[in-house]
Amino acid sequence: MQQGRLPVPDLPGLLAFVRVAELGSFVRAAEALGLSKAAVSKQVSALERRLGARLLHRTTRRLSLTEAGQAYLRHAQSAFAEARAAEDAVAGTGGAVQGRLRVSVPMTFGVMHVAPYLGPFLAQHPQVDLDLQLDDRPTDLVMESQDLAIRLGRLDASSLVARSIAHSRVWLCASSAYLDRRGRPQRPDELGGHDCLHFSLAATGRTWELRQGEAVVRVALGARLDANSSLALKAAVLAGAGIARIPEFAIAQEIRDGRMERVLPQWQLSGLDVHAVMPERRYVPAKVRAFVAFLERCWQADPGWLGAGAHRA
Template identity: 80%
Template sequence: MSTIAPSKLPVPDLAGLLAFVRVAELGSFVRAADALGLSKAAVSKQVSALERRLGAQLLHRTTRRLSLTEAGQAYLRHAQGAFAEARAAEDAVAGTHAAPQGRLRVSAPMTFGALHVAPWLAGFLARYPQVDLDLQLDDREHDLVQGSFDLAIRLGRLEASSLVARAIAYSRVVVCAAPAYLQRAGRPQRPDELGGYDCLHFTLSASGRTWSFARDGEVVRVALGARLDANSSLALKAAALAGAGIVRVPEFAVARELAEGALVQVLPDWELPGLDVHAVMPERRYVPAKVRAFVEHLIDSWMHGGGWSDARSLQPRRPVAQGAQRAEGIEPQD
């Protein structure tokens, strides 16, 4: 096939564009067909028609897998952006007073999403029957526009960007271990003693292997050689519960275990840098009703739903992350 010549193309094939985006994102004609409410044959026909129209092969097809061609990779980047803009245009036309509706695509960190987003989804779907929800849990930060996400929940400090962000909650970070481990190894009295203990390390931490503690103006930074590395807070919590060692973890991940005594806080008089919880959206002049409704539902659920073992685990926050814009229409409320 020849290369794409956009200037010679007629009006864009939006149906083919959408079918291709869904096939590329989901990695399957079958899953794309289910997402679009079409037959597999219809989706395949749309993608094939798009390729003929473009004069370029977008997908490598085998009996076992699909992969993007070089032309397909280039087209996908632009197609995802166009799809996101089309959805934003529809939202703007719908009006700010329209009922939340349509498909809402949300990205959230694995542990936080599983523990403190997923439990509240049933209530949201019941309250807004015209909204369909697609929740993607991953500790990697996705490009919101290219991934066609309406909203992302992100933890910690945000890098300066054009994204619209609202800091909606805050979680402390704690160091803890199982009572059996502390009985065996003893309790450290100061942070600089942690080098003599078995420490468990979250490999995606922005601060790496350095744990920072503060007390009464004194700051102690400890560089640790962990015996166990993992990219999952849930995995590290399970290891700590089994007595593997001392773990540094957001309090939202272990609030219940701390309240029940299955884990015990270590160095409780020392404070570690906490985590802001942000709602992050692509840059838009208009925030869709479905996005505003989802953010407010989460905040209301966290504050009044009684799902936290320790009320300090999650606190409402007013400030917006440095370097990010304020989100029009969803400013923090008193």
């Protein structure tokens, strides 16, 4: 053995440190590992003594990583990702799709176009356990130990791996009762005289951009209602509250059956690409590949979602 080189890595200490760093708490790390807080603290302290470096700043109120801890965490997470990929690769040689699959999806899209297919997927893959997290705000896949996220629209630059797997158009819509009462806009500039409803998490902020050929019009909203849920906006539209910008996947059925009307249908709004987002790694686990492929097949066959298909215009 070379002088000064550490022997076999302290795997229990490494695991304890990673969970504490990811969860920000010795108590939560202990719960996740099925150990006592004292045992986790002892493992992390032993790891620090072994490395000869402090990895965590500990106070009575919070934990934070030292510079050495940040560097060690990056390497430790990479090691765990490689170990998990190795397990999945070996399992894959036997044709098995197995393990716990942690997936994050936006609330409305997840309720309408992911949750209905979970039963068939689990029946098809009995060795998979699924942990579905519904959240409209992007989560940190690495810090929250998630295998996959389904995200809509423009993605921020990151080291994550993303693939477009579907597309949804976006429409302005209102109820017939509202339009009968307030009139049907014929031009974008008429929207300023209407009650507009705003999705508060929209990347474009309080602006609607409409296009017709080469013409582009941006409408600044004085919204009567702000909501962080497309389901809430849809309910408000159906109740006659005003005009909203809502993805086709959320309102296709209501448009078809006449409970909603498209507003300014001759004008287009930017659509939403549906992305499968995964942590950066050389190998995508079989369980992730199986789930993404399964959703793609379901969406392409779903007559209730007119926007399905990655290359839909």
